[in-house]
Amino acid sequence: MLYVGIGLIVILVYLLTRHFYLKREIKRATKQLHELNQNLTEKKLDIRFFDKDIEKLVEEINNQINLTKKATADKRRTENELKQAISHISHDIRTPMTSILGYIQFLEVEEITPSLRKEYTQIIKDGALRLKALLEDFFELSIIEQTDYPMKLETIKINQVILEVLLGFYEAFNKRGLTPTIEIPDEDLLIKADLSAVKRVIENLILNAIKHSSGNVIIRVEKATSSVQLMISNSVEQLSERDLTYMFDRFYKADQARIGHGTGLGLPIAKSLMEKMNGSISAELEQGELAIICKWNS
CATH class of the missing domain: 3.30.565.10 (Histidine kinase-like ATPase, C-terminal domain)
Structure with a gap:
């Protein structure tokens, strides 16, 4: 009976010790996640108490952290690309529009010669055609990049x-x-x-x-x-x-x-x-x- 009692005490001490370290590791992991979520650190989780279930949990959490970082980076890159695209298309639209409006003002001058009128009209036409081509290409690209764009292979x-x-x-x-x-x-x-x-x-x-x-x-x-x-x-x-x-x-x-x-x-x-x-x-x-x-x- 004495040996049985000692054995039970040893098992109880082991379980309590394991429970203590597991609880401490969970608190430590929670603290690391909190600091990560508050942008206080970019460090991923690490463990000090080696348990296969805890290790697996931390590994999956770190995988999720990697995915979140990648998604954030992709979102930031997409936003930057969109800003650049808007900037470029604004510039490319503004350039022919400025030319068109400028030459329209020239055409409004009464003393303009017929040859100049013809020349300015052609410049306006060229600018309008370039603007049309730009808008058509931009619209086509936006349609093509949709996930459900039809393809008949x-x-x-x-x-x-x-x-x-x-x-x-x-x-x-x-x-x-x-x-x-x-x-x-x-x-x-x-x-x-x-x-x-x-x-x-x-x-x-x-x-x-x-x-x-x-x-x-x-x-x-x-x-x-x-x-x-x-x-x-x-x-x-x-x-x-x-x-x-x-x-x-x-x-x-x-x-x-x-x-x-x-x-x-x-x-x-x-x-x-x-x-x-x-x-x-x-x-x-x-x-x-x-x-x-x-x-x-x-």
Whole structure:
């Protein structure tokens, strides 16, 4: 009986000691969470009393802390991107609007000559068309980026699609004095994609190359193991590796992305459409040649 009594006392002491340390660890964890929630610290929870259940609980709490930090960072980045987008679109709208209003005032002058009236009217028309294009592209991008944007994936012969799109840019190439180098295999290259979206992507990339090429344009299609790759490259005079990082951002102002009369939304629209088709788009810069590469699953 004596040994049984001693054994019970030992067990009781062990349980009480364990209860004491567990309770102390819970209070300590509560204090750490309170300091974290009050922004008094950014340190995650740690434990001193090693118990597998407590360890598991602290691990899950720390995982939640990581998720919360990531969500906060993503929200802050999204808010900053929205502010920048609003700032850029405000600037891009204000510029042609200021020009339009200014030349309208010139037209109101009675002694203006017919030739100047015609010239100012054309400037107003050009400004209005640029403003129209900007608003249409911005609206299109906002629609594409919606989660429920419809995509009809089907088997497409990318060779034929590229040639069809190229025919529509014959005059545009001539006006810039450009003769594109076209490398498209004779064999049919099949991809899984949305036909309308594929055409829009190709149009945007060719238009981008025509506007900003400083000498040549190359259009190449290649077959990989499980994908088909379209590369459209053009020579550029002023572009850096840093520009490549932001090239597909809305309204990013780089020489390649914004020079001329573009809206700055062609590449972001192409990126959004490629992502919707489970494809990818990237940019590479080598020895003054910018290459934009699209990949579709075959």
